[in-house]
Amino acid sequence: MPLFTAIGTAVTAVSAWIGSLGTLGAFALKTAVGVGLSLAAQALAGKPKEQNFALNGELQGGGDLPRSFILGKYATAGSLVWANAWGKSGDTPNSWLTQVIALSDLPVKGLLEVWVDGEKVTYAPSGADSIFGYSVPEYVKRGPNLYIKFYDGTQTVADEALVTRAATAERPWEATRIGRGVAYVVVHARVIDNMFNGFPSFRFVVDGLKLYDPSRDSSVGGAGTQRYDDPATWGGDGDYLPAVQAYNLLRGLKYNGKWFYGLQNLSAARLPTADWIAQINKCRQTIMGASGLEPTYRSAGEIQIDAPLSSAIEALLSACQGRISEVGGVYRIHLGAPDLPSIGFTDGDILSTEEQEFTPFVGLADTINGISATYPSPKDNWAVVTAPPLYRSDLEALDGNRRLMADVPFDFVPYPEQVQRLMKSALEEARRFRRHTLVLPPRFWAYAVPGAIFVWNSERNGYIDKLMRIDGVVDRANLDVMIDITEVDPADYDWDSATDFQPPVDGAVGPIRVGPQTIVDWFASPDVVKDNNGVSRRPAIRLSWDGSDERIIDVIGVEFEVRNATSLEIVYSGRTDQPNVGSLLISQGLVANVTYGVRGRYIPRSERETLWSNWLNVTTPNVLITDVYIEELAQAGQDVGNRFKELQQEMDEFFRPRLVELLDAFSLEGAVGQIERQRIVASLGDALAQITEERRVRVSENEATAQFLRFLQSSLGTTNARLITEETTRATADTALSSQITQLTAETGSNAAAIQLEATARADADGALSSRITSLDAEVDGNLARLIQEETARADGDSANATSINGVSADFNGRFAQGLVKFEAVAAPEGVDARFSVLLRAGTSQSFKVSGFYVELYTEGGVQKSRMAVQADQFLVTSGNSRHYPMVFENGELKLAIANIGTVNAGLLQSLNGKMKIDLNNGTIEIFS
Template identity: 30%
Template sequence: MQYILAIVFALLATPAAADPISIVIGAIGAAGSWLLSGTVLANIVLGGLLVAAKYALGTLFQSKPKSQASATETKYGENLVREVGLGTFGTRGHHVYRNAFDKGNHIVQDVYKLSDFRCTELLRVQMDGEWKLLSATDEGDEGRIYGRRVLGVHEGGQVFVRFYSGTLSQTADPALIAYANPTGRWTSAHRGAGICYVVVTTITDVDNLTSVPSLLFEVKGAPLYDPRKDSTVGGSGAHRWNDQSTWEYTSNPAVMMYNLERGIYHGTEKIVGRGVPASQLPLSEWMTAMNICDEAMADGSKRYTAALIASSGDGVTHDTNMTPLREACAASWVEGVIGEYPIVGANQAVVATITDDDIAWDKPFQLSLTRPRSELVNTVAATYISPDKFYETTSLATRVDDTALAQDRERLAAKIDYTAVTDPRVGDRLADIAIRASRYQAHGSYTIHPKYLGVQVGQWISWVSARYGFTKKLQIQSKALGALGSDGTRDVRISWQEVGDGIFDPTAYTTTPPVITPNAEPAYLAAVENFNAVPNIVLGATGDQLPGIRLYWDEITDGTVVGVDIQYWPVSDPTQIFSAYVTRDVTVYQIVNGLTSQTEWQIRTRLRAAPGTRPVAWTAPVNVLTLGIETNLPPIDFAKLDEDINGYLGWASDGLRYVLEELDRIGSIVANQDAANYSDKQQIRREITSTSGSLTAKFTEEIIAATGPGSAIAQRIESLEVAVEDDIATAVSNLTTQINTVDGRVDVVSSNVTALQATVAGKADASAVSLLSATVSEQGDMITSQGNAIIDLQSQVNGVSASATFRAQTVAAPSGWNSRIALQARVGTSDSYKNAGIYFDVTPTNSRIVVSADQFVVTDGANTVQPLIATGGVVYLTNVRLGTLKFDQLESNNGKLIMRGYGSYADIRIWT
């Protein structure tokens, strides 16, 4: 992991995958905002003739993934999402480099990335359970080398922090270059251009500081563009979108949302956000939202402030970042004809007053003065991110609406997590808004006259109703135009939700959360130690050589680790990833599956931690070049070829013995000593016998179904037998399925065996047997699959036998893959046999067809002269027509003419 930053800091961060564009339809929020589920200011979708804000009140207090203002665990590894800190946030950073030097390596340098975009200032660090300030400047000789001293660390302190804001022009840290151990691990190329990071230097064994501390950094985040401060777009000031040096720090959530909508870039490279054109973000609406957030409140706070670590990468959507910011300012979202913008939580002016005369009563009408009970809330327990508690999630004061509680006659509680709120005054304000808004219950829909064509979704209107005897403020949820009438006008159909000024009454509350003492950072194993990958050659089940890689590492003693994940892939095709897993007790693992010889592979590992303990990142991949292997088809090694052919002959001839052994193995299951291993056994047996003098005919059928600890079997055996004295004919059929699980190993077997036998005592016999079997075995992540098919015919008279065998086998196992077929005919006595056969053999590295016979003839069946005959080790060709012939040596049958063309020879020799 020490080398990860060598690449990251040499260049700008690698572009993350473009965030999916999130179109907010219906409820855009989760636990957090009264409006995010449609209690008051709903999410708004504008399009066509229908303008709708689909309410989903049932989701008001439900959680969904979202970003937050803190990262209280240090990140390790690579391929992590990009993060940009906004507002004042707390983070332990992404640890990317460690270096130790000086006597006994007692000076340790650590590099932590804080943000993938520049930040404004490092404020303080948390160490030893308390916030600690930094010296004002790089004081003293050590400070000039290592940076600002962390104050209050034992006597004098021996921890230093140097902060790099993340400008594109920043230079590499000189101390990291000077003290790199070994030299060259950090160079001037490692600038971290555009990346905000810190270098933490710890001098151990001094002043009782014996270990490297775990720090939490409080950071003022990214400077952002505020259109209100840009005089070229209607604001007042020097801000310019195309000049990031004019941007300033802000805690305004609406400004943060605006920058995320437009996207935060390094040049043309988007770091986080959507990248929406400015033309789709109407500035008047955005500036209104920003001004509301900055409004000064009586308790000394601004109305709405926020902090957020915005993310971009796999599994992160734009809404993941926007949701907590919308919650932090009680905002809904509008996507309309004029563009996209938030409506921040504040009282709105009533734009129209509707009476009963304005309603088309002949059109569909709906009115409900109460909500379903499932949508009522009278108690809210909210949380925020507390800087005083080291950016841990902290409880706010529980909000209880006593009047509502009395009306509901039971406590209806909900929990809200404000993950972008770091000011408890803002959190209390939002919780108060949520509980108040939930008590405005009236909702409905009706059609009004065309004079109200100008009302828009999200606006507040007033309904003065003499029919129902009330006056209510309504917020428009949806708007649709009716059909063109005979008078050439269109009615307007709206749906609405009751609202009121009391929702946003800014009352302050005292926050008294329980005192939280954070746990100290445990020392976890981050990766396997002393990992090595050594290429080797593995002998496969069929005798083939296979390329392999032997992995080994130190014993794992961390009790939170349950195993090790392994991934490897060819450098030429990184998408072809092979995976394996071993338990923590394994320290040596052999890779064979998928490997090819003389190929460069990359291998990486990741510790698999126990559920709920911690995430663990993949290690950086290591490169391994596999060894070359001897192929199964050596071009000139005929001794090896003879050896292989003999192996084929034996494998095919062994078919009958294999079938008989399989019959014995399966048949033994019905024996008592085997059946006793099953806790439950059900059996059906039928038998009939007919005898007449020396004649006997017998039929037997046995069906067994048995289960037991880790095993199950179903079997049917049928047997037919007729005999006249010593002359016997039998037919046996055995159909079996079986599963066994022992010590973590699983064997699944299905087989069908048929055996026919005819014997005339002392004179002759004949047999015909067949086998079909399928077997799969699993041991952890090691899986072996095997299929067999055998047909064997045997005839014997007076010591002379003839056989014909077909055998096929497929094997897929971690040790290698193999597919083999044999067709073999054999005749002879115990002293001498003649064989003829065709053998097919395929492995991951080779494929071969072998023909074994005294004579091998190729003919078209019509000509008397065969074009190819192989006999006695010599191949005869007649009537041959060649195109290009490449040869080493040609020699005439009488030895008088020799032509050579190999090595340094190129000559023709003629003897008279």
């Protein structure tokens, strides 16, 4: 019995001359039916296929490529339409590679998956994507490095990024290049270390054409709203069924009313809807598989329009063990298990005066007792794989202990279990050897059509309700009908997934990458900064990690970030280049009795990936502004020196870069929210002007957030001006936060100016905080001028603190000058403290000078004290009305030009020239001549 027998046009075409062959008619009919209709027989004989529909796994290029389209859910590498290198990343020119890749020359339903360099990546585009498309998260490293933008073929305008960004004078992309009717993707990939292995390769899983399904059309006997003359109503589960796909190819595919592929002008009457709907429903009927209920037959593939229609139909029929019959120009499809019999006959109905032929079995060359098959595997990057072979030792014993295999390609069946079901049913049916050629009287003429099922009860052959399928028909001149029939059995299509299905072994796909390294034994604990006498002066956090040699191979440092655990604002970040030490004490920007989150990661010498640790929460000790009791001048000098060192440390921290990144991603995952965006853009050549306003709201069981963003930009070549405003309110069960950030930037060449204004108000269960920061920057060729103002008010259950800081900084060719003025007031149960500090610093990074002073009130042992300290090479006091300075402190000496002193407590008085000395402690006076 042939495997996957197709009752094609050859059967009907030979009927005219078979009837005139007389006694040779039966032999000729058997010969005509058996020639070229068995895929398995062709495979056994080594006959090549007419057309190869294997998956297009490599990007195609060239102007002579045939157009193609996608049926069902199928993968393709597509064909290259256009490519260009453009843009600049840092000092790297042409750092972006943009490719336009066509996927289907007819519109499709969507793009389901993206595979990059053999690895399936995340693809979840949204309306908030940039003009470049969706940023693939697996390829985010120091910013986005891979964008995917998909067009389904219904687009009416050209891609904005191609027209305004990626195109160059040498490789233009005009606004008229819309690609109407063509489904395509635009891929932007950035050159970056250890990101791509050469040019990236892609495979795209496409949800193919929307098709007309007569079983969903109530006007032709189906059930639904689809109408053949209204393509807008097409599409549904029938798009994935081989019977629906074959029906559309026979009716002919069109685009915009013009023929594209398939038959032309075939009327609906030549595809009887009742017959086709019955077979479509057989495909749709569910069957229990390993992963649950699934349609009995599905198919998917890519068809090039230079492929003969007969080859495309044959590939679809192989997905459902189907056959196409044509009688009088009418096409019917027969698939899967045999249908119910249309009529029956017995031995007495056969015309005994006519010739008869009986074949109880086929020759060894046509015998099959095992099947192997290939199919595209979605889990293996859609590579063509081999299904588990089906061997039958019982059949091999019947065939003289020979293994007779058929190798069948299922190019259109990317479903592993369906492939094995087809293999099993095909092998069972192939063992139905019994075949008869006989003549029936005219009353059977109406039922004798190819593909029909008869019931035969034959005492001569021992048949009881034997089902037979008509494979060939010849009409006699006297209305007798000669038929060629083959035994069939519905049991051949029985399937038990639990016992029959062999799960395929999926191979590992994708690039082999070294896994990212995590930092080992990361820990954070509260600590303090102490002075030389062991007195706690500032709150701190001690970071620690495993610094052993085997842990830090290829590690040159450890970087860390510190954030406020409530507001999640990053308050400090840094690094150490001594990873082997295994710990680091940090205090910059930390406030007493506040909970911070700390995370860290290794800094590798190479470009390999490392991962941040989890955030660890730690609360700083409650160390406030205090000082030690002054007993001697030496101790006072040490305290003053330490305070000026702290002021310098504060100046270092205060002048860190202030510009922050705005317009962060706003996640609605796990929450109910809404984003409204309004945007206007105008561009011409290198000129671009745009205004974007975005309103965002989000609520969940634990949080409510509202945000308003405004973005204005004008750019012309390297000249760029931007204004960004971000306003945020946020409320949780124990925290309320309001913030406003305004950022103005102007850039032309290497010259830049920036202003940033930040205001924050936050209240939570532990306290309240208000802050305002103003930052002004001006830069020309690396020479930078900066002015910063920062005001903070903080209160909690243990203390209240108010701080005001003003700073200026100028840097020119490596020479700098800085000034810092700070007011601070603290009230706590231990006492109250206030300090006014001024610090100046100027010079170069190798050599600089520091000067300043501070005045403070502080509490020591419950006693209120005050102090003023000055650091200067020369300290002078003047009334302003005299050219004399009555008091000067210089080079370690105090000089008085005029003194009016009441009581003097001293040990030794002597003249400047040494002529007189009064020793008050010993009671002596010495005068020298």
